[in-house]
Amino acid sequence: xxxxxxxxxxxxxxxxxxFEKREWAFGVLRTVFASYGFEPLQTPAFERIDVxxxxxxxxADKLVFKILRRxxxxxxxxxxxxxxxxxxxxxxxxxxxYSSKLPMPYKRYAIGSVWRADRPGRGRYREFTQCDLDTxxxxxxxxxxxxxxxxxxxxxxLGISDFSILLNxxxxxxxLLEVFAVPADLGPGVLTSLDKLDKLRPExxxxxxxxxxxxxxxxxxxxxxxxxxxxxxxxxxxxxxxxTGTAGLDEVDELLALVSAQVPAGRIAFTPRMVRGLxxxxxxxxxxxxxxxxxxxxxxxxxxxxxxxxxxxxxxxxGSSLGVERILMMVGEDDAAARRGRLDVAVPVLADDLxxxxxxxxxxxxxxxLRASVYLGSSGKLGKQLRWAADQGARWCLIYGPxxxxxxxxxxxxxxxxxQESVPADAIAEFLAARAGACDA
Amino acid sequence: xxxxxxxxxxxxxxxxxxFEKREWAFGVLRTVFASYGFEPLQTPAFERIDVxxxxxxxxADKLVFKILRRxxxxxxxxxxxxxxxxxxxxxxxxxxxYSSKLPMPYKRYAIGSVWRADRPGRGRYREFTQCDLDTxxxxxxxxxxxxxxxxxxxxxxLGISDFSILLNxxxxxxxLLEVFAVPADLGPGVLTSLDKLDKLRPExxxxxxxxxxxxxxxxxxxxxxxxxxxxxxxxxxxxxxxxTGTAGLDEVDELLALVSAQVPAGRIAFTPRMVRGLxxxxxxxxxxxxxxxxxxxxxxxxxxxxxxxxxxxxxxxxGSSLGVERILMMVGEDDAAARRGRLDVAVPVLADDLxxxxxxxxxxxxxxxLRASVYLGSSGKLGKQLRWAADQGARWCLIYGPxxxxxxxxxxxxxxxxxQESVPADAIAEFLAARAGACDA
Numbered sequence: 001x002x003x004x005x006x007x008x009x010x011x012x013x014x015x016x017x018x019f020e021k022r023e024w025a026f027g028v029l030r031t032v033f034a035s036y037g038f039e040p041l042q043t044p045a046f047e048r049i050d051v052x053x054x055x056x057x058x059x060a061d062k063l064v065f066k067i068l069r070r071x072x073x074x075x076x077x078x079x080x081x082x083x084x085x086x087x088x089x090x091x092x093x094x095x096x097x098y099s100s101k102l103p104m105p106y107k108r109y110a111i112g113s114v115w116r117a118d119r120p121g122r123g124r125y126r127e128f129t130q131c132d133l134d135t136x137x138x139x140x141x142x143x144x145x146x147x148x149x150x151x152x153x154x155x156x157x158l159g160i161s162d163f164s165i166l167l168n169x170x171x172x173x174x175x176l177l178e179v180f181a182v183p184a185d186l187g188p189g190v191l192t193s194l195d196k197l198d199k200l201r202p203e204x205x206x207x208x209x210x211x212x213x214x215x216x217x218x219x220x221x222x223x224x225x226x227x228x229x230x231x232x233x234x235x236x237x238x239x240x241x242x243x244t245g246t247a248g249l250d251e252v253d254e255l256l257a258l259v260s261a262q263v264p265a266g267r268i269a270f271t272p273r274m275v276r277g278l279x280x281x282x283x284x285x286x287x288x289x290x291x292x293x294x295x296x297x298x299x300x301x302x303x304x305x306x307x308x309x310x311x312x313x314x315x316x317x318x319g320s321s322l323g324v325e326r327i328l329m330m331v332g333e334d335d336a337a338a339r340r341g342r343l344d345v346a347v348p349v350l351a352d353d354l355x356x357x358x359x360x361x362x363x364x365x366x367x368x369x370l371r372a373s374v375y376l377g378s379s380g381k382l383g384k385q386l387r388w389a390a391d392q393g394a395r396w397c398l399i400y401g402p403x404x405x406x407x408x409x410x411x412x413x414x415x416x417x418x419x420q421e422s423v424p425a426d427a428i429a430e431f432l433a434a435r436a437g438a439c440d441a
Numbered sequence: 442x443x444x445x446x447x448x449x450x451x452x453x454x455x456x457x458x459x460f461e462k463r464e465w466a467f468g469v470l471r472t473v474f475a476s477y478g479f480e481p482l483q484t485p486a487f488e489r490i491d492v493x494x495x496x497x498x499x500x501a502d503k504l505v506f507k508i509l510r511r512x513x514x515x516x517x518x519x520x521x522x523x524x525x526x527x528x529x530x531x532x533x534x535x536x537x538x539y540s541s542k543l544p545m546p547y548k549r550y551a552i553g554s555v556w557r558a559d560r561p562g563r564g565r566y567r568e569f570t571q572c573d574l575d576t577x578x579x580x581x582x583x584x585x586x587x588x589x590x591x592x593x594x595x596x597x598x599l600g601i602s603d604f605s606i607l608l609n610x611x612x613x614x615x616x617l618l619e620v621f622a623v624p625a626d627l628g629p630g631v632l633t634s635l636d637k638l639d640k641l642r643p644e645x646x647x648x649x650x651x652x653x654x655x656x657x658x659x660x661x662x663x664x665x666x667x668x669x670x671x672x673x674x675x676x677x678x679x680x681x682x683x684x685t686g687t688a689g690l691d692e693v694d695e696l697l698a699l700v701s702a703q704v705p706a707g708r709i710a711f712t713p714r715m716v717r718g719l720x721x722x723x724x725x726x727x728x729x730x731x732x733x734x735x736x737x738x739x740x741x742x743x744x745x746x747x748x749x750x751x752x753x754x755x756x757x758x759x760g761s762s763l764g765v766e767r768i769l770m771m772v773g774e775d776d777a778a779a780r781r782g783r784l785d786v787a788v789p790v791l792a793d794d795l796x797x798x799x800x801x802x803x804x805x806x807x808x809x810x811l812r813a814s815v816y817l818g819s820s821g822k823l824g825k826q827l828r829w830a831a832d833q834g835a836r837w838c839l840i841y842g843p844x845x846x847x848x849x850x851x852x853x854x855x856x857x858x859x860x861q862e863s864v865p866a867d868a869i870a871e872f873l874a875a876r877a878g879a880c881d882a
Contacts, residue, residue, distance in 0.1 A: 004492075005538035005752075008522055011485035013535055015542065016549075019481040023471075030464075035807045037784050037814030037833065040460040044452035044568050045486055045524070045554060046506075051445075065487075068507045068520050070558045077518015079509050081449055083486070094454055097446035101456065103832070105817045108457075113486060117511045127485050138817040142790065142800055146815070149804070261801040311446075343478050349583065359583055360702040363590070366476045373478030374587070376546045376579040391544070392478065 010118070010126025022129075025158055025328060026111050029131055032154045033109040036146055038133060041108045043090035045115075046081045053082070055089055055310050063116040083115035087132045088319070092312030095136055099313060105137040107146070111324070123326055133300075134319030136307060141251070144284050144302055145258035147320040151298055152263050154322065155288060158331050162291040165263065166271035169252050169284045170301070172235075173275060175245020179238050180222045186213055188279060194226065195275035202227050226273045235272045255284050280306040286320070290330060297330075298322040342393030345372035345432070346415075348385035350401040361398045361410065361428065368432035390415055396435065398428070451559070451567025463570075466769060467552050469598045470572055474550040477591045479574060482549045484531035486556075487522040494523070496530055496751050504557040524556035528573045529760070533753030536577055540754060546578040548587070552765070564767055574741075575760030577748060582692070585725050585743055586699035588761040592739055593704050595763065596729060599772050603732040606704065607712035610693050610725045611742070613676075614716060616686020620679050621663045627655055629720060635667065636716035643668050667714045676713045696725050721747040727761070731771060738771075739763040786813035786873070787830030787856075789823060791842040802839045802851065802869065809873035831856055837876065839869070 007013050014022060030040070046067055053061050066079035073080075084090055087110045095106065111131045120126060133150055135143040148165070155163060177187050193208045200208075202223050209219035225234050239245030252270050259268060268286075276285045276299060283302030290297045300320030308314040345365040349358045358374050365372035373392070375385045382399070389397045399411040399420075409422045412431070423431045448454050455463060471481070487508055494502050507520035514521075525531055528551045536547065552572045561567060574591055576584040589606070596604060618628050634649045641649075643664050650660035666675050680686030693711050700709060709727075717726045717740055724743030731738045741761030749755040786806040790799045799815050806813035814833070816826045823840070830838045840852040840861075850863045853872070864872045 003538065005534050007485050007534075007538075008487060008489050011487070013485070013531075013538070014481075014483040015535075015539065016480035016482070019483050023481075035812050037812055039457035040455075040464075041457070042455040042460050044448050044454070045556070046449060046452070046568075048449050062512065065511070065522070066509045066515070067524075068509055068518070070506070071503065074507070075518075077509075077516075081506070083508075090454075093446050093448075094456075097444065097448075097454070098456065107814070107817075115486070127487075135817065138819075140790075140796075140817045140819075142796055142815050143817050145800055146817075153807075258797050258800050261797075262804045349581075355581075355583055356699050356702075359586055359699050363703045366594075371476045371478055373548070374583050376548075376576065376581045376584050376587075378579075378581075 008126070010120035010124075012125065012127070021331065022328065025324070025331060026129075028157045029111060029154050029322075029324075030109070032157050033133060033150055035153075036107070036150045038107045038109040038150065039103075041091070041094060041110050042112060043084070043087075043094060043110075045113070046083050047090060047093070049079050049082045051093055051311065052085060052089060056085070060085060063118055065115045065117055085116060086114055087112060087130050087321075088134070088306070089310050091132075091134060091136075092307045092310035095307060095312040095315065105135050105140075105143065107133075107135045107143075109133050123329060125325065129324045131322040131324045132319060133321075134317060136317045137315045139304070139316045141254050141258060141284075144255055144318045147300060147318055148255070148286055149259055149262045151288065151300070151320045151322055152259075152267075155297070155327065158327060160290065160327065160330055163267070163297065164289055164291075165268040166274040166287045166289060167252060167255065167268055167284065168271055168274045168276075168286070169248040170281045171244050171248030171251060171283065172239065172272055173248070175239045175242035175248050176222070176226075176235070176272070178242045178244060180218050180225075182214060182218060182222075190214060190222075191275045192277070194222075194273055195277065197223070197227060197273050231272065232270060251284050276301060280309070283318070288322075290326070294326060294330060296323065297326045342371070343373055343389075344370035344394060344436075345396050345398060346385075346389030346392055346394035347372060347374045347398045347400075348382060348389070349375045350380060350382060350385075350399070354400055354402070354405065357400055357405070358398075361400060364429045365398065365432050368429060369436040370432060386413075386415075400425075449567070451561035451565075453566065453568070462772065463769065466599055466765070466772060467570075467572075470552060470595050470763075470765075471550070473595045473598050474574060474591055476594075477548070477587055479548045479550040479591065480544075482532070482535060482551050483553060484525070484528075484535060484551075486554070487524050488531060488534065490520050490523045492534055492752065493526060493530060497526070501526060504559055506556045506558055526557060527555050528553060528571050528762075529575070529747070530751050532573075532575060532577075533748045533751035536748060536753040536756065546576050546581075546584065548574075548576045548584075550574050564770060566766060570765045572763040572765045573760060574762075575758060577758045578756045580745070580757045582695050582699060582725075585696055585759045588741060588759055589696070589727055590700055590703045592729065592741070592761045592763055593700075593708075596738070596768065599768060601731065601768065601771050604708070604738065605730055605732075606709040607715040607728045607730060608693055608696065608709055608725065609712055609715045609717075609727070610689040611722045612685050612689030612692060612724065613680065613713055614689070616680045616683035616689050617663070617667075617676070617713065619683045619685060621659050621666075623655060623659065623663075627653055631655060631663075632716045633718070635663075635714055636718065638664070638668060638714050672713065673711060692725050717742060721750070724759070729763070731767070735767060735771060737764065738767045783812070783834030784814055784830075785811035785835060785877075786837050786839060787826075787833055787835035788813060788815045788839045788841075789826035789830070790816045791821060791823060791826075791840070795841055795843070795846065798841055798846070799839075802841060805870045806839065806873050809870060810877040811873060827854070827856075841866075 064085050065083040067081040069078050069080045114130050115127050133147045182190050189212045206219045206223050280303045281301040282304040285301030287299035288297050302318040304316040307317050347358045347362045349355050362372040362374045397413040408425050410425050410428050413420045505526050506524040508522040510519050510521045555571050574588045623631050630653045647660045647664050721744045722742040723745040726742030728740035729738050743759040745757040748758050788799045788803045790796050803813040803815045838854040849866050851866050851869050854861045
């Protein structure tokens with residue numbers, strides 16, 4: 001039951017633990033992408049509305065969050081800006097705006113929020129993070145191999161190993177349509193139906209193909225070929241009858257050879273029935289599929305005409321997008337991330353006139369590289385303050401009460417062992433520096 | 442002259458160098474805040490419109506970016522969501538929503554974009570990053586000292602040393618108004634005028650005070666006291682006549698004592714004429730002022746009633762906000778950040794049938810912890826590819842042409858010295874690992 005204090009429908013508040021986990025994951029991704037020579041790019045949350053609308057069709061346009069004009073124009077009810085729907089339209093605009101400043105080919109990564117007014121559901125949000133890798137300005141298959149391997153390494157880097165990569169090519173699909181004599185106007189619909197072969201039974205897909213107007217014989221033969229035990233061999237043989245199909249097979253085999261040294265054997269496979277819904281792909285396409293029913297966690301391909309279609313320059317391009325939200329659900333609690341959110345040193349405050357001294361002790365701990373805080377509550381009791389220290393996950397308490405003041409000492413309590421030792425007040429910085437070193441190791 | 446490809450007015454695209462600089466700065470800030478035991482919080486870009494509006498007055502409401510309702514409601518021209526205007530209203534909502542899950546006191550930091558439909562200008566944007574530190578749920582002056590010192594350390598951590606901190610208290614200001622017999626209804630206006638003493642001449646401020654309805658004698662005496670060479674002594678003496686003023690002085694002196702061990706002497710000073718415009722402060726207030734005409738780069742204070750006013754729980758609070766955009770303008774190009782965006786290893790591709798081998802060499806370099814990329818352009822000429830490598834800032838080129846293939850070697854070219862050496866192909870991983878180690882050092 002949502003309350004007035006919940007975040008808006010489909011959005012989330014990230015408190016400390018979740019935030020740290022996400023930051024850790026994004027850090028891993030950035031490191032992997034930089035290791036391939038991809039540059040970061042960050043664009044504004046909103047774009048002018050004409051930049052955004054009309055690029056992905058009416059259905060997508062309906063999901064765009066539009067921003068009202070301001071001031072005297074607000075009453076018009078018109079929108080002049082809109083929250084970005086993906087990271088590709090802004091990339092096309094940037095490619096047009098800074099063409100002379102950007103290296104060509106331009107290899108960029110972007111990790112950022114996008115907004116879609118979709119119906120929220122499990123793992124589906126209205127504000128979510130996208131993670132895109134794209135290379136603009138080259139037809140080299142090496143560029144396809146780079147984005148594919150970089151996303152592979154990114155998922156691996158997050159500790160996920162139980163996933164596979166389905167590889168295909170739009171040219172293979174075109175070749176299949178040609179060989180099985182699918183009329184051109186039925187092509188897109190036929191591919192959409194074939195894409196369902198991982199969910200529907202073959203007879204159901206054949207029925208759907210017939211409904212779309214495909215001759216019963218073609219439909220049956222097509223599905224039989226794709227679902228056969230020796231589908232790969234049969235499709236490879238069939239495609240030899242088509243020039244486009246042959247080119248597609250070459251493309252797939254070349255990419256398989258390029259990535260073979262970096263993607264473990266068996267993790268990537270030519271998958272002729274894999275279609276990827278989006279019609280803008282022009283060459284190789286791939287999908288990252290996680291085991292355990294999670295399904296697709298990313299994918300991409302070559303899209304040589306999209307950047308121009310989106311209003312950018314007419315450059316060939318290839319790219320891959322990771323479903324970060326799904327992937328994050330697969331990443332376990334990270335110990336290091338959890339630890340980052342905890343204190344090393346807690347400093348009780350045992351009397352008002354000792355508060356300044358406690359504050360200085362916390363400062364000395366920070367100067368030694370430790371995370372430290374004084375007690376800010378209202379209890380003057382040590383027992384209660386020690387419980388606070390334990391709640392904060394602190395390793396040590398620095399106790400400075402009237403007895404310590406009189407003796408010129410600080411009591412250092414190890415909260416794991418409950419052992420205490422007295423350290424001369426003027427030697428505490430040195431003592432903490434030694435502890436900080438041990439803490440790093 | 443803006444073009445259709447520029448980002449919307451008042452927003453910016455961050456290409457690689459600027460992005461890396463910002464990420465580096467945010468990393469420094471996060472480390473400092475975590476060292477004080479502050480937890481991160483990230484809230485959605487937008488809030489329900491009723492959460493945002495009516496909290497900071499009509500002027501602020503006009504600057505809020507409002508989001509149109511969607512679907513069939515879009516035509517109504519009504520807004521149901523709005524981009525966040527600051528990070529404090531979301532904090533108040535979070536404090537109400539998760540009260541039982543949050544530690545109390547709740548010490549949180551937030552670094553995130555906020556959006557204001559202000560007139561854009563130099564250093565003033567419609568999308569900009571705020572960096573807030575707040576502690577909710579305690580009246581302890583230690584909490585004020587913590588946020589103040591943490592922001593001090595954050596600015597220092599960014600390599601900025603030429604700044605000072607002006608310290609005052611709302612109670613000091615109330616005491617001054619009381620001592621100089623300013624009628625209650627004139628109070629806020631008088632403070633606004635006094636705040637201009639760093640820009641206007643004393644006579645001008647006196648005239649403005651008179652215009653506001655303050656008796657000429659009071660106005661003259663007030664300004665004379667504040668601008669006197671021995672203003673501090675005169676004000677301290679004057680304030681003794683007011684209980685509120687005395688409490689304010691105590692507050693200021695206590696905070697000065699608390700931070701004295703961590704803020705260098707001379708960098709923080711009691712500044713009675715410093716008002717800070719916002720009326721919601723209830724105790725100590727401070728402002729971080731950078732030298733060289735940059736002016737205020739941050740500030741904050743205690744605001745014990747604001748969280749309840751904003752719709753959150755009725756808890757005392759203290760906080761500080763950094764003007765990140767201004768501070769970033771003061772941060773020079775960071776060498777480490779610039780370096781992060783560059784390649785270590787560039788790998789030319791000298792023949793189509795050697796491309797896979799070049800791609801594998803780049804992979805070996807990455808496995809050794811180096812940033813590496815193959816050449817993606819269309820030239821087959823080594824000279825052109827070496828220029829590309831130099832443009833990328835690479836340290837080494839790994840050259841694998843027909844000669845190298847025949848000899849089973851890789852030519853490693855040091856781009857700084859232009860020296861080359863031959864390394865057996867099967868020993869290249871080891872060779873690169875040694876170079877990577879030297880690179881880190």
